[in-house]
Amino acid sequence: MSGSALIYDKEMTRYKLLWTDPVCEIETPERLMVSYEALKSKGLEQRCESFPIREATEEEILLAHSKEYLEAVKQTPHLSLEELRTFTQQYSDVYFHPNIYHCAKMAVGATIQLVDNVMTGKVRNGMALVRPPGHHSQRNAANGFCVFNNVAIAAVHAKNHYNLSRILIVDWDIHHGQGVQYCFEEDPSVLYFSWHRYEHRSFWPYLAESDFDGVGKGKGAGFNINLPWNKVGMTNSDYLYAFFQVLLPVAYEFDPELVLICAGFDSAIGDPEGHMCASPEIFGHLTHLLMSLAKGRLCVVLEGGYNMSSLAQSVCQTVQTLLGDPTPVLASVGSPCHSALESVQNVRAVHQNYWNCFKHIGEQELLCVRSLSFLHFPQGLHDRASVMQAVLCLLLPMAYEFDPGLVVQVLGKCNSKQEVPIWAQLTSLLQGLAQGKTLALLQVSTDMARAGLWASLSGSPGPSLGPLGTPLAENMEALEAQRQRLKSQWGLLLKTGVSSIFNDFAKP
Structure with missing residues (x-):
């Protein structure tokens, strides 16, 4: 097709x-x-x-x-x-x-x-x-x-x-x-x-x-x-x-x-x-x-x-x-305005009872960690819900704000049927950056993994991930800790709300 x-x-x-x-x-x-x-x-x-x-x-x-x-x-x-x-x-x-x-x-x-x-x-x-x-x-x-x-x-x-x-x-x-x-x-x-x-x-x-x-x-x-x-x-x-x-x-x-x-x-x-x-x-x-x-x-x-x-x-x-043409360069992507932050947080809060991806918002957003760290995916690629949260809510916001001229993906072992769709989806989403200029390095992989990655690099849509369950609480806590460490450098990682507005805007 x-x-x-x-x-x-x-x-x-x-x-x-x-x-x-x-x-x-x-x-x-x-x-x-x-x-x-x-x-x-x-x-x-x-x-x-x-x-x-x-x-x-x-x-x-x-x-x-x-x-x-x-x-x-x-x-x-x-x-x-x-x-x-x-x-x-x-x-x-x-x-x-x-x-x-x-x-x-x-x-x-x-x-x-x-x-x-x-x-x-x-x-x-x-x-x-x-x-x-x-x-x-x-x-x-x-x-x-x-x-x-x-x-x-x-x-x-x-x-x-x-x-x-x-x-x-x-x-x-x-x-x-x-x-x-x-x-x-x-x-x-x-x-x-x-x-x-x-x-x-x-x-x-x-x-x-x-x-x-x-x-x-x-x-x-x-x-x-x-x-x-x-x-x-x-x-x-x-x-x-x-x-x-x-x-x-x-x-x-x-x-x-x-x-x-x-x-x-x-x-x-x-x-x-x-x-x-x-x-x-x-x-x-x-x-x-x-x-x-x-x-x-x-x-x-x-x-x-x-x-x-x-x-x-x-x-x-x-x-x-x-048609599959490279997406254009976006200039000056940075922090959303306060009103947008407020609206987004209100939506996430009111839908917390309906969607697993919002289940763990709340108390962990009160953390106030100011040191900088690198982003790592949560432990266990089999927790697809947590991985997609990391991709959508951490990796992509930082990547769009950074505006790279080249995207390099380094994949370790990519052998299981559970891992291939995740990496294929990630590859498809990252094609929107750097006008599609992507270099993928596979360390160890199967024919299935190579075929899936190649299809995504060629512009095919990522495969369905199927139903995503509730992200593991410990993984979501780890992701929230990363967001807290990184938010002072990346505007698209900010959040606000009645309980967390002070932490996100009160800078020393």
Whole structure:
């Protein structure tokens, strides 16, 4: 399985706002046009596999929407301009057009086609450039420029058609995708992660359930992870910190069979909605960090993004990474801001009862060790949960902050079936550094180990690690001691919270 799909059709640009609305005027056809033209100008479109788009069927739309809502939207092509305006007024921050029902069916169909092509092995991964976006739309309502919930429908489709029991949805749009949350908040087979501008509920959509304690309901408790940004100006460092300290540890423990990204690029610098400072290059790295999950089955679906320059650059960075190109250099990665530290710690604390990777946070974070030490993996590679904690929460943060020009891996004995997947995953993750320049030295190994390492060095996704249990307490204590020794030198190792804020910020 290789290659990347690009799903696009110009037809989805053929609707626009027909009246004056300051809220909705930023959602324009140009969003799709500039994204596609940027891919063409860089030669990326030609390197991708293309597939014809079809409209979604009514049965597919009904996977996430009610019959009553679908019937209402079906009438919009026949409404007059005044009737469309009246119809629009029953929903929040959205507009309708005579052609939007057709385009919305194409957006859902394109997303489903991408999932089908990935799940059947025609391609390894891909991106769907679609419009209208989807993650705000709900069972009975359009919302936030969204008519049908493209990713939610595709996730249910994937569960039904491919018998999947674990799907990860990552939403890096700057707005909370409440429609996706509502769809799966009681479903433990779908893990939904969203970071979003929140500012203590003063930013749209102003929902209490968008805060860090919105964890899901019933059997789905713990499978909804909201990371609220309570200030603007978040940087590459803040985004990486959220991935290393929250998303990736949970994602590896969840062990998804498919990863879907609600790719809103209004979280990039210059966007009039986000007011964040993360560069377009960060999305190449975020994409790379997710590519070793689910055996590489990764589907990226466009959501928001309203600054034409940063949108186009961010789309290109994402597609380049999907194609296997080296990830770009990230400048000035360092300490996350205090607000990001606080949000991350709140999320980790509230999810402590749901995820093994957070089980041992607490008293050990009160240690105050100031001497410097080198990082060593915890004893016993067979404790895969502890090893992955070391990789995700210690090694990768320091490596990204260090920004090496070359990565050298020195592997000792690598012979057992338990060790090979760990080293292969580590190798895949480290490929995001030094623009992929990696030298691996194997001291003693088997053919299986060499084959696994070579596959990862060649760009294949790391093998699944299977279910990760609870990390051993003694290993987690050792890792926390290392973090305490190293945090004064490495900003991405900081933590905060009610109990540990003094230790991390009160420097002599």
